[in-house]
Amino acid sequence: MKGIVLDEQYNGEDFTKHPFKATEYDNCTFIDCNFATVHVSNSVFMECSFENCNFTNAKFGGTTLNDVTFNTCKLLGADFSVLNDFMLKLLFENCSLDLANFSGLKCPNTLFEECSLVETDFTDADISNTVFKDCNLTNAIFSNTNLEKADFRTAMHYTIDPTKNRMKGAQFSRTEVHGLLNNFGIKLD
Template sequence: MEDFFDSEAYSKIDFTKIKIKKGEYDNCTFSNCNFENVHASNIQFVECEFIHCNFSNAVVKDTAFKDVRFINCKMIGVKFNEVNQFLLQINFIDCQLNFSSFYQLKLSDTKFKNCNLEETDFTETRLINAVFDNCNLQGAIFDQTDLEKSDFRTASNFNINPQQNRLKNAKFSRNTIDGLLLNHKIIIE
């Protein structure tokens, strides 16, 4: 039988030294915890918050994130494409997500606010109605990505080819429209 943890707060725990217990965490808060390189596979997080945590290179294979918020977390190189996709719902505020992968995930309505998403892979990801609020997308990969109704008005440094991605009703600002034209070798002054 799996362990069940409800409405618990975890603070300053180094999970590289203390193994995280497998099970279901409901409405729990993790603050200033270290998950770097930790195998956090086959765990369920439901309505949880992670604040000031380090998830860099954590293994999240078959891990469930259902209505989970990451706030001010370092999450470099995380392969989110390996998570359990059933009821997947995640949002990111002030996070470092460089070199992470969201390959082929269904992430409609996901919000990225003040995030660094350099070299992040969004290939074949479904990001309908997603928001990239004040996010750096330098080198992020958008290929066969569904960005319908997504908001890039305050995003920067993105390169999205309109011929290789779905952009119906996506929002861009006049200041960032050049990110749609880079592949066409057009000079914008």
């Protein structure tokens, strides 16, 4: 990796049509850019924001994301499990993360706000202190996941087995508590 790109703004770039440069990006903004199926592997993004970008099936192998915000982005099938988790800090707002993979990733203190996380895999992940604000977690996979102090109070449609996850201090709403009981065959009226 050579060079550092500082304080740049990219508008409407289609990286599926011209090569993406794997380098370090500091305080850069990407607006309406297409990264679908693109290898952003081994890149470093520090204090960057992505707005209305498409990362469907993008490749993140060894990529560092530190203080990175994704706003209204499409991240369908994105494999975050291969990120460099050193200094990893993420914020997702209004994003579609259906079928994304966070398995085995250490990403505590992440914020998911108004995101769709349908069938997203959090197996073996550390998402302690994470907030799922107004998120759809239909068929999301939580197995051997560290959910300690995670906030699910406004999340919807989750199914989590308390016997297969670390959940001390996690917060849930009464209206969605059935998502903790589904695996036990318990019915609430």
